[in-house]
Amino acid sequence: MKITGSEAVIKCLLEENVDLIYGYPGGAIMPIYDALYHYQKEVKHVLVRHEQGATHAAQGYARSSGKPGVVFATSGPGATNLITGIADAQIDSTPMVCITGQVASHLLGSDAFQETDIVGISTPITKWNYQITKAEEIPTVLAKAFFIAKSGRPGPVLVDITKDAQFELIDFKYQACTKVRSYKPEPSSSLKELDAAVDLINKAKKPLIVFGQGVILGEAEEEFKNFIEKTGIPAAWTILGLSALPTAHPLNVGMVGMHGNYGPNVLTNECDLLIAMGMRFDDRVTGDLNRYAKQAKIIHFEIDPAEVNKNVPVDVAVLGNIKKTLPQITEKVNKNNHENWLKEFRKRDEIEYQTVIEKDLHPTKDEMTMGEVIHAINEETKGDAIIVTDVGQHQMVACRYAKFNQSKSNITSGGLGTMGFALPAALGAKMGAPEREVVAIIGDGGYQMTIQELGTIFQTGAAVKIVVLNNNFLGMVRQWQQLFFDKRYASTELVNPDFVTIAKGYYIDGEKVDKRSGLKNAVKKMIQSKKPCFLEVCVEKEDNVFPMIPTGESVSNIRLS
Amino acid sequence: MKKVKKFTVSIYTENNLGLLNRISAIFLKRHLSIDSINSSPCEIEDIFRFVIVLKTEEELIKKVITQLEKQVEVIAAFYHTDVETIFQESALYKVKTEALFQKKKVHTIIKNSHASIVMVSPEYFVIEKTGKREETEKLYTDLAPFGILQFVRSGRISVTKEPMRITEILEKNK
Numbered sequence: 021m022k023i024t025g026s027e028a029v030i031k032c033l034l035e036e037n038v039d040l041i042y043g044y045p046g047g048a049i050m051p052i053y054d055a056l057y058h059y060q061k062e063v064k065h066v067l068v069r070h071e072q073g074a075t076h077a078a079q080g081y082a083r084s085s086g087k088p089g090v091v092f093a094t095s096g097p098g099a100t101n102l103i104t105g106i107a108d109a110q111i112d113s114t115p116m117v118c119i120t121g122q123v124a125s126h127l128l129g130s131d132a133f134q135e136t137d138i139v140g141i142s143t144p145i146t147k148w149n150y151q152i153t154k155a156e157e158i159p160t161v162l163a164k165a166f167f168i169a170k171s172g173r174p175g176p177v178l179v180d181i182t183k184d185a186q187f188e189l190i191d192f193k194y195q196a197c198t199k200v201r202s203y204k205p206e207p208s209s210s211l212k213e214l215d216a217a218v219d220l221i222n223k224a225k226k227p228l229i230v231f232g233q234g235v236i237l238g239e240a241e242e243e244f245k246n247f248i249e250k251t252g253i254p255a256a257w258t259i260l261g262l263s264a265l266p267t268a269h270p271l272n273v274g275m276v277g278m279h280g281n282y283g284p285n286v287l288t289n290e291c292d293l294l295i296a297m298g299m300r301f302d303d304r305v306t307g308d309l310n311r312y313a314k315q316a317k318i319i320h321f322e323i324d325p326a327e328v329n330k331n332v333p334v335d336v337a338v339l340g341n342i343k344k345t346l347p348q349i350t351e352k353v354n355k356n357n358h359e360n361w362l363k364e365f366r367k368r369d370e371i372e373y374q375t376v377i378e379k380d381l382h383p384t385k386d387e388m389t390m391g392e393v394i395h396a397i398n399e400e401t402k403g404d405a406i407i408v409t410d411v412g413q414h415q416m417v418a419c420r421y422a423k424f425n426q427s428k429s430n431i432t433s434g435g436l437g438t439m440g441f442a443l444p445a446a447l448g449a450k451m452g453a454p455e456r457e458v459v460a461i462i463g464d465g466g467y468q469m470t471i472q473e474l475g476t477i478f479q480t481g482a483a484v485k486i487v488v489l490n491n492n493f494l495g496m497v498r499q500w501q502q503l504f505f506d507k508r509y510a511s512t513e514l515v516n517p518d519f520v521t522i523a524k525g526y527y528i529d530g531e532k533v534d535k536r537s538g539l540k541n542a543v544k545k546m547i548q549s550k551k552p553c554f555l556e557v558c559v560e561k562e563d564n565v566f567p568m569i570p571t572g573e574s575v576s577n578i579r580l581s
Numbered sequence: 582m583k584k585v586k587k588f589t590v591s592i593y594t595e596n597n598l599g600l601l602n603r604i605s606a607i608f609l610k611r612h613l614s615i616d617s618i619n620s621s622p623c624e625i626e627d628i629f630r631f632v633i634v635l636k637t638e639e640e641l642i643k644k645v646i647t648q649l650e651k652q653v654e655v656i657a658a659f660y661h662t663d664v665e666t667i668f669q670e671s672a673l674y675k676v677k678t679e680a681l682f683q684k685k686k687v688h689t690i691i692k693n694s695h696a697s698i699v700m701v702s703p704e705y706f707v708i709e710k711t712g713k714r715e716e717t718e719k720l721y722t723d724l725a726p727f728g729i730l731q732f733v734r735s736g737r738i739s740v741t742k743e744p745m746r747i748t749e750i751l752e753k754n755k
């Protein structure tokens with residue numbers, strides 16, 4: 021029996037075990053929505069309030085569940101509204117399949133109503149994209165799309181389907197894609213590289229690991245833990261690596277990078293071996309490359325050959341999925357410990373505690389700090405929650421202080437730094453891991469970039485806990501203005517609406533805390549609630565996040581104040 | 582100072598709509614300007630070969646190569662210097678036919694430069710010359726006094742002295 025291209029699209033999704041789609045309908049994708057109508061039992065569609073929200077929700081879903089997020093949008097403005105989320109997914113390696121409707125094929129190129137060249141526009145920010153003009157292409161192209169999105173280093177793909185192809189009738193036959201001849205998702209390493217890595221690891225006196233999201237994407241948390249426990253090597257994380265190793269693990273030495281911890285940043289320039297594990301030496305991590313780990317030998321465990329030697333030249337590259345490469349290394353390396361070297365980190369932790377952390381977490385001043393809010397959340401969730409952050413000071417503070425017991429728990433926009441990410445991403449994260457507590461930590465600026473997704477949260481009933489840390493400023497930009505632009509606060513002060521009333525307008529329980537005495541209880545109440553909840557906390561307006569490596573500075577010159 | 586050199590990039594790809602866009606985006610992203618670009622089928626069925634010439638630093642071109650290879654439909658990419666390749670460009674010169682009769686010298690120029698006349702009409706004639714850049718440029722200067730009505734030069738095409746082993750790569754990924 022023949023079916024329409026639209027129905028074929030839905031059937032492909034079912035073949036790929038998709039049970040959730042985030043999207044927004046419109047003229048050019050209406051046939052697909054009509055087909056979806058007949059499959060409501062098999063696949064749930066979440067109607068967002070803006071297509072950008074659909075992409076971030078799909079990202080949150082992908083990052084909490086490990087499955088690709090799926091997005092639908094119509095042609096023209098629907099499709100262009102996806103761009104920020106696609107770019108974010110590309111730079112943070114999030115598997116996502118976007119399906120956009122397109123004007124009928126005979127109209128392509130004619131500036132038809134709601135026609136945009138979405139394939140052209142999305143090319144530099146997708147792992148792969150394709151325009152379908154004939155229904156018969158649907159099964160093979162979608163199979164390929166899912167395979168590419170998920171395999172190797174994951175990423176977003178976009179498939180644009182003309183309206184006539186959605187109507188056209190075909191015989192449906194689906195075959196999952198397992199290979200594309202021009203594409204090598206997982207490069208391999210020779211014995212020579214593995215042995216060279218083992219040799220460097222065995223010889224190192226002061227080794228340091230910096231791990232990134234590669235550990236999580238490769239689902240190699242266990243393999244990673246076995247490796248560090250056998251070798252006794254201190255392990256620091258990038259913002260996207262956070263939660264791959266429990267924060268309380270004795271070998272976890274904290275965060276590297278611009279607002280990372282004092283110890284791992286400074287000691288990057290004192291270690292004799294730096295082991296980069298599924299991370300890509302982003303400039304926010306390395307600071308000035310000419311003064312980055314020059315004294316150290318470097319081993320890079322990496323799935324994407326384009327990342328090797330891109331920013332930092334390495335001595336040994338172990339290519340491949342660390343889930344496979346790391347156990348081979350662990351087996352061969354000597355059991356070891358680096359007690360004295362580890363003490364160097366703990367010494368610096370103590371300095372950081374005295375100068376920064378104590379007054380962040382246990383302030384004596386009247387105004388509340390972002391740090392103490394995160395601390396209060398930790399106390400309540402005991403490190404079991406998924407924390408979704410937006411972009412800015414609150415993000416850095418949350419990543420610095422949030423406690424995590426399990427992986428896939430820290431969801432943030434790292435590479436692109438997309439304000440507006442957190443609210444929709446938290447919704448997606450909750451739907452991807454419904455049994456887990458999901459707490460979104462958002463600034464008063466970024467919150468207002470996708471605030472309309474409160475509507476989606478209300479409509480789905482997803483029990484997301486939303487915390488807005490309100491400092492009445494675009495805080496991170498204000499901090500830079502204070503430190504580097506002589507306090508000229510150009511357009512960073514915000515006059516905000518009554519956030520609690522807005523939440524209530526969406527029938528979401530809301531509370532505002534402006535005194536320390538109310539914090540603990542409000543957090544407790546929020547976490548204990550089984551419904552979506554909103555909590556606004558008024559924090560000190562002009563607090564700064566420290567430590568900080570100013571742009572272009574060396575990691576050694578990290579400022580504590 | 583880093584050394585800027587001329588490189589020929591060869592990219593083997595699937596024959597896919599939009600791939601040119603994807604490839605050029607990688608150069609654009611790094612603010613690299615392309616001197617010439619050529620695309621044609623290659624010795625393997627259904628596989629295309631782009632030949633792109635540009636001037637940049639070797640360190641950078643290495644990174645561009647890995648980023649090109651990362652694209653799903655790129656099979657392999659390479660870079661070479663001039664000495665590692667055999668390369669040619671083609672040029673066409675459209676000249677007023679008068680020149681042929683008025684000045685005998687034109688014949689000598691064409692003959693000496695190993696160019697050929699591809700067509701002659703009462704109004705104009707067309708000369709074709711394949712060779713290195715210096716050769717097509719020299720012919721241009723030599724013909725200029727006779728009035729060149731139109732001039733066009735193709736992008737570089739090149740083959741490498743070393744084998745490319747694309748079939749082997751394809752076999753491996755099968």
Ligand SMILES: Cc1ncc(C[n+]2csc(CCOP(=O)(O)OP(=O)(O)O)c2C)c(N)n1
Pocket residue numbers: 410411412413414415437438439440462463464465466467489491493494495496497
């Ligand atoms: C979409 C977008 N626009 C602009 C920026 C630049 N930016 C980075 S942090 C920041 C301030 C964020 O302010 P807020 O959301 O209030 O969080 P805070 O820093 O105060 O915690 C801005 C404007 C960005 N990252 N993303």
